[in-house]
Amino acid sequence: MSGHGTRWPRAARVAAALVVLLVLAAVLADVAAPYGYDALDLAQRRAAPSAHHLFGTDELGRDLFTRILYGARISLAIGMVSAVLSAAIGVTVGAMAGYAGGWLDAVLMRCTDAMLSIPTLPLLMISAAVLDPGVVLLIALVGAVGWMETARVVRADVQSIAARDFVTAARAAGAHSPRILLRHVLPGVVPTATVALTLAMGRGILLESALSFFGVGVQPPTASWGNMLYQAQTTMSSEPWLGIFPGAFIFVTVLCCNVLGNSVSGGGSPTMRNRPPASPMTTKR
């Protein structure tokens, strides 16, 4: 990718356009939605998708398309903010461990390992059940379990950058540690952090929906894609549209995030943990 200027591959452009469209639709839901958020159409309860109700209606006669747009606000917000949070934690922990080395490195990496070995979803489900969170706390929880891979990769990046000559030169020129870290080392971490951010957004959306699907995430009457699925699962065979559409939105959004993350990383692997030992970009057929 980087060899051909800044032009993105077509899949990435489509994905970016879709994400922008979704965000716009969510932000402008008040104008974009065909019906009001709570508008009931009692004559059309449990109606199948039609020209009037594009995605059908639920058991109260609420328009599903409208609910999905409003749900997008919550789902996308949780995905985005938690991604920023986990990328920030990951970069901080990774940079500190990689740059400081010694006991700080050892302690931070042991904690990272411990966090990595706890099954993420069960941990989140228990936390959510215990703390009974609102949206803000939910963002914090989702962000708090997604930083470990980033920390590891950033640590490795920082270690290799810190060993480079220009860092030695900066130190010889009298720059102090915080300055070296901020001005010389961290800019080199930006590509890694960008990839982490995109992938974390997709994962954040998945985690929110999984939590809500089990009834411990976003609580009704606030709509999120996950809790719409939660409410739909018992009526899947009689009103399948109630489950199919919210799930499809989760799927497509996460897909877009992953496609974006992959093209930013140069067609690498889907998760940073899965980074191959030899970079496929350097292979020549």
Place this chain on the structure above:
Amino acid sequence: MLTFLLRRLAQTVPLLVVVSLLVFVLIHAAPGGPLALYLDNPNVRPQDIERLRRQMGLDRPLAEQYLSWAGAFVRGEWGYSYADGRPVTVRLLERVPATLQLVGISSLLGVVVSLAVGVTASVRRGVDRAATVGTVAFISLPVFWFGLVLQLVFASTLGWLPSSGRASFSGDGIADRVAHLVLPVVVLAAAHAAGWSRYLRSSMRGALAEQFIVGARARGVTERRLVARHALRYALLPFVTVVLLDASIMASGAVVTESVFAWPGVGSLFTESLARRDYTVLMAFLMCGSAAVALLGVVSDVVVYALDPRTRRSV
């Protein structure tokens, strides 16, 4: 070999201590603490709660509680389920076979599929294109939604397969058991096969670019043998590690899949216990899950150690 194994095992101990601290703090952070369940129950009087609190040692300092809990846990005394009063160990153990069956079969299927897809994608450009699209799609798929859609199509609409459970009440043949396995196995295997294929494809590409492949090709080794023997053997090492380390994600996946398909394994025990705030079971689940992940980490290191002579010098 033995010293290596022992050293690796010893390294997991501090890790599990950190995990246990986290788990303990989490449960005690609950409003009402571990007794939250009884607080909502109108039949339990305040003095009963006070008695229970003293009986369970919840009035002692937190550090003391942690030590006695951790000590008991190490001795295998995991306490009793709040839900039905039976020992937690019994409740967990009776669910283990179902989970092992599900996770085992789907891991096996996942490995076979990813070997086929990963290797062919690394040498055939057309397959690579299709595989890239397919794998990114499957990685992005929300597992529970995929499960619900499969249930809708194959169970409710077509009626080909049972939608949930491990066996029917009436039929008890092997065919019935297999039919119940199909959907959950497919759901659980799909996501893993996708991730693993991508990984194997990358490491195969890396391997095929190595000098020893050029050398072997120059010696006249056939392309087929080159890929199947020389490159694959080299690419397999990191693949094995990733597959084993994915156990943590397997645990999460099993929780979702088992719940969607009402598979009577440890994963659905977890969701049932979650709904009842059955903290003793939940704590044991998290501890066992983490211990299993840590142990598989050791196993993967040992496997690599056994397969790759180069690692022995550096350890």
